[in-house]
Amino acid sequence: MSARGLITFEEVRQAFKAESVLKKAKHDAKLVVPPPEFRKGCDLAVEFNINELVNIKRTLATNKIKYSDIISIDAATTKTLEVVKVFDFGDSIMVRCGALKITFEKGTGLIRNISGGGCPDVPYLYIELVGKKLTEAPKPRDIGFTLCALCLDRAYEEAVKLYESSHSGHSTN
């Protein structure tokens, strides 16, 4: 594996943006957990191939992404939770990632509920998403700020996949 670098941020939302712009620029970048000595609480960092450092810095600057630091790391210790679980309630499906759950109506894709989690943007995301269709609701990573938003985003992406596959001939039943 290539040597890895880590970009740390003051705000989780900047990490979301950084991952998006770096991926769009075809860099091998992913959201990870900062090592303990760099953690301040609800932190998230972006891991990348350190050989691309100069280009990465340029991409961040071009896109006006604010970051705290860039460091070298051991990639093996910093994976965030990516496992999702799916629960069928008959007329609706609940998708869970970590402590976050999103439930949508099978036929319409309407988001019925969001539950779990403990960061302050979860009630905010509840207000912004519940009652809207999966395909029309804002993505949690676009309006959220925290690791709970990240987990909800992963559950949301899985929910969208399930809903879209059910409407392209594959049943979610």
Next chain:
Amino acid sequence: MSLVIVGTVPIKDFPLYVGTPKVEGNYLLLDGYKVPCGMGTAALFFTANLVCQTLNLTPPIWVTAGDIGDSSGSRILYQHLASNIQNIKPKVLTLHYLLPITLLAKNMMESIRKVKPMLIADAGSMYVMKSIGAAKEFDLFTPDPGEMAFLADPKAIHPAYMQHYLFELDTANMPSLIEQAYKQGNVPKVLLVKGAIDYIVKEGKILAVIDEPNIPALEPIGGTGDTITGTVSALIYSGLEVEKAAIIAAKTNRLAGKLANPTTATRVLDIALQIPKALVQCLQ
């Protein structure tokens, strides 16, 4: 000596509020602001207030500020408590939706230690108290199964970080997670693990397992954990032992869920409104 509930509201730039809001329909009125009784600390406060009314107790005090996840309101609350907890003098202090910020949490705990209230934590406050090593100082945490896996992982500082094998374990083998959490030592005296099956645990020993009535539709409903934490906070404030309060709260929440006849689209307010009736039955 009050029941004091601390947690943010999901309204950007909502100023610091300390007081007991009035209830108007589905809203709480805070100095002219209308806050919906949706999931989060609003649901917790709303429920604790209902339980206090039912038991003829002084209503709780809510310390809140607006935070949509950008940490602004959480910072205000950490700093306000650090500076003012000695004036607030809570008998029971429930810490809820706060963005985990370790340095501010450590400062706040230094002030809280001087006042020595009964301490309850849930949501982000639970995450940060675990991450700063202060969980043992709490009387009660109220994790869900995903959060219990996080508590069992000695390295995790947020449920998004926990080890995958613990996530797989969570609902399948809760006693094992509970055992692991107490082995690593960073847990409060009592746990109320809220889920499809509720576990009440004291110092590592499972005192009660509550699985009836079983209402699967409750799990997707945002805020059903908040109503349990609100109920147990008020019951502890009434003078009940923590573990007894936890057992009654778990039973009450399940019964309230049944009385509300929920679907996966039900709102938490509909569950909370059934809490007084359910509580009276559970206390008999």
